Amino acid sequence: MTLPLPDADALAYSEALKRRIAYEIESSAGWIDFARFMQLALYEPGMGYYSGGAHKFGAAGDFVTAPEISAAFSQTIGAQAEQIFALSAPQLIEVGAGSGRLAADLLLELERRRSLPERYAILELSGELRERQRRTIGHSAAHLLARVDWLDRLPERFDGLLLANELLDAMPVHLVLWGRGDDDQTILERGVAWENKALVWRDRPAGSRLLDRAQALAEECQPPPGYLSEIGLAATDWTAAWAGILGKGALLLIDYGFPRHEYYHPQRDSGTLMCHYRHHAHGDPFFLPGLQDITAHVDFTAIVESGVGAGLDLLGYTTQAAFLLNCGLTEVLARIPVEDHRRYLPQAQAANKLISPAEMGDLFKVLAFGRGIDTTLIGFAQGDRSVSL
Structure with missing residues (x-):
């Protein structure tokens, strides 16, 4: 899919947020979880998609509610x-x-x-x-x-x-990968790193509360090896x-x-993560941070x-x-x-x-x-x- 490019001002806006995210990654030993990336991309004061000035809703925005x-x-x-x-x-x-x-x-x-x-x-x-x-x-x-x-x-x-x-x-949601590698019981958390001036995916062993939640889901839902999906801890915390x-x-x-x-469901093995940009739906959250919904x-x-x-x-x-x-x-x-x-x-x-x-x-x-x-x-x-x- 070819997505429309923004004007120079919007592109500069996105690049500034990308530098802010890169700084966060470098300040966090080279890795942040996806929930933190999503928080920055959507809500970083003055820069994130919902906290900046991008037009979001309606026919002239990115999606219609x-x-x-x-x-x-x-x-x-x-x-x-x-x-x-x-x-x-x-x-x-x-x-x-x-x-x-x-x-x-x-x-x-x-x-x-x-x-x-x-x-x-x-x-x-x-x-x-x-x-x-x-x-x-x-x-x-x-x-x-x-x-x-x-x-x-x-x-x-x-x-x-x-x-x-x-x-x-x-x-914001966490991304979890169940059972990849030699040990089908391994549970990894998919996060974000900064490499060659670009945002890239990096997996690490899941820990603490997220690991407990992922293990409970594994017992209940039996995801197949290599199954990738989301766990929405922020939404459940907000509800509680x-x-x-x-x-x-x-x-x-x-x-x-x-x-x-x-x-x-076993067939939903890539999760539900989706991005919305000028009425185009796609799956790349690293595309133009701050200018698209995630x-x-x-x-x-x-x-x-x-x-x-x-x-x-x-x-x-x-x-x-x-x-x-x-x-x-x-x-x-x-x-x-x-x-x-x-x-x-x-x-x-x-x-x-x-x-x-x-x-x-x-x-x-x-x-x-x-x-x-x-x-x-x-x-x-x-x-x-x-x-x-």
Whole structure:
């Protein structure tokens, strides 16, 4: 695949980050784990993909997320938010709000439902993205902008709804190689070195917590020799941390991924690591650091084990298609008269992309944790797949 080249300024930006990564490697005895590389590439202050100035979301960026595909996505989530507010508190935190499109459309929908949160907080570490979110909300829902606050860190305690769309897939992952070499029981960690002014792969024996996790996966999933995949310790740690924060309310996590038995399927022997650059998907994380997204699918079994193990209640797990239909996607579309072809047909096509098994409908999942909620959430009323975890 031939990927488009950036302009001179963007290339210089990437080269500066590459030098920063090289310095980190040289300061760490010539090797860093991939999770550290991914952290630098995505989140290094002022330089990383999410913390710098690169345009990321939408048709002009590197990828399109569900809120940009159709306002119906956010409007449908509004039904679930309304129920959670009624069962806990009218407060909402969105973590990693991207372009701000989800926040803007969700606020307008909640206003239509007369269920506006007292506060819509956004946890966003990127100053550039904060400004873009502020512009998006100000353009589409200026009268509601006063309800929006931006946070620098997780709160000490929270009641209400925590919402995260495509957050977990962008958290740093470790790369593990099972059973290569003379000893099929060897477990290696794949990391990054700097050689001849280039980033290169280097494997080392896995150690400590990662080794324990990889050995447990080997016993459970029986990966064949030479099997390469990811372990997302950052995502499970982040999930567990909410057990000490959530009072009464729910976490609603929307992302692409699989339950463990599918994630570590023998045929998925090269893992799920993927990079996104100008609407091209490819597998080279060393290509133009800082100018491309780096993601991995979510092991939802691991997320559930972490959350439940820390004291959260599992409230539901299902496909994005089932969740949106349960929450009234067809009713949202019905607000547009079918005979108004100019408006209805584009929205119907966009909604189909959200729920089609060939598009986002089955690959994307919705997972909910809670505390103090005994009622079935409407998004999981039918098609709950919790038993598959």
